Structure formats: C-alpha cells, structure tokens
C-alpha cells in the first residue's frame with residue numbers, strides 16, 4: 001500500500017482545485033496525479049471511484065476518498081494538527097458546509113449557459129443572477145465568508161471565479177462586478193493568497209477549455 005496522499009485530479013477542474021487549495025493551506029505534501037478525462041480513464045481512477053468515475057479522488061494510505069466537499073471535510077478530521085479551514089463552533093460549521101455546497105450551483109448553472117441556447121439559456125441566466133445575488137448577500141461586508149479569515153466556503157467557491165469571468169459572463173450576458181460587486185472584490189482578495197494564486201488558471205485559459213469542450217460535444 002502506498003503511504004501518504006495522492007490526488008487524482010484534472011488541471012482545470014474547479015472541484016480538484018478546491019482540494020489543491022486546501023492541501024496547500026494545510027501544508028500537507030501530496031503526489032499530484034493528472035488524469036485523462038476526455039479519453040480513456042485510468043484503472044486507478046475507475047477502481048478508486050467506481051460510483052461516479054470522476055476526479056478529484058484523494059487516496060490516503062491506499063484508501064480513496066471521493067467528492068471534493070467530502071475530501072475537504074475528511075482533511076479537516078484526518079489531519080487535526082494542520083490549520084483548520086472550518087470554524088470551531090458547530091453552528092458556524094453547519095453554515096460553512098451549507099454555503100460550500102451551495103457554491104456548486106455556480107458551476108451547474110454556468111454549464112447550462114454554454115451548453116444551451118434560447119429559452120433554456122435565458123432560464124440559466126436568471127438562475128445565475130439569483131445564485132450570484134445570494135452569494136453576494138451572504139458575504140455582505142465581511143472580508144471572507146466566515147468573517148476575518150479565509151476558510152472553507154472561500155476555497156470551495158473561488159475555483160469557479162475564473163469560469164464566471166469571462167466565460168459565464170459572456171454566455172449569460174451579465175457582469176459579476178455589476179450583479180455581485182462584493183463577490184467580485186472578494187475574488188480579488190482570495191487571489192492574493194498564494195494557495196489560490198498558484199492553483200487557479202486565468203479565465204482566458206478556462207474559456208479556451210470551454211471552447212474545446214463545445215467542439216468535442218458538437219455544441220455550436
């Protein structure tokens with residue numbers, strides 16, 4: 001059994017980036033294993049996550065942990081001596097888990113912006129404005145979602161920001177700076193952290209990837 005941590009991941013995956021940021025914030029060394037998603041998936045990936053067959057997968061001393069938010073919670077518990085990303089108070093932890101789970105919507109709704117046209121795309125646009133408004137409202141005037149410190153919700157959400165700008169904005173015909181100005185400022189604040197800056201790719205790179213996916217799926 002291979003001791004230590006191995007992360008099965010894919011370079012531009014925001015879900016994998018959540019794990020990379022958390023591992024960096026906690027100072028935990030790990031082996032990064034880039035997976036082939038658009039072609040034939042590796043035996044290791046299929047064996048490690050037979051249910052979803054998706055990355056990220058965190059393999060700890062040979063045992064796989066699947067789903068990015070499950071991995072984040074696992075890291076909190078399995079490495080208690082590393083800097084925590086969740087607050088101590090149970091209610092605050094519950095709120096952080098709620099909003100981290102909610103942040104998945106940015107990707108789910110955003111994907112419908114570039115995958116659809118017409119009425120479906122308009123519906124996705126309306127939903128996205130709602131999601132961004134809710135996130136902007138929850139953040140409010142706080143520097144980060146749990147207050148003064150960068151934490152769980154921030155690292156769960158920030159990987160989707162280079163998808164919003166410029167791609168989702170362009171497909172949806174909106175501007176994050178206009179509909180969610182506090183969220184836009186928060187994203188810049190998060191980018192000042194080395195764990196975030198070294199993990200995320202520029203929006204332009206994400207946009208090229210989406211264009212590649214559209215070609216691959218034959219979406220004009």
Ligand SMILES: N[C@@H](CCC(=O)N[C@@H](CSO)C(=O)NCC(=O)O)C(=O)O
Nearest residue numbers: 013014015037053054055056067068069
């Ligand atoms: N709910 C999961 C989503 C992971 C995911 O979508 N992974 C994608 C790449 S990133 O978009 C993936 O592995 N896709 C491969 C496939 O769907 O075949 C999580 O939070 O970990």
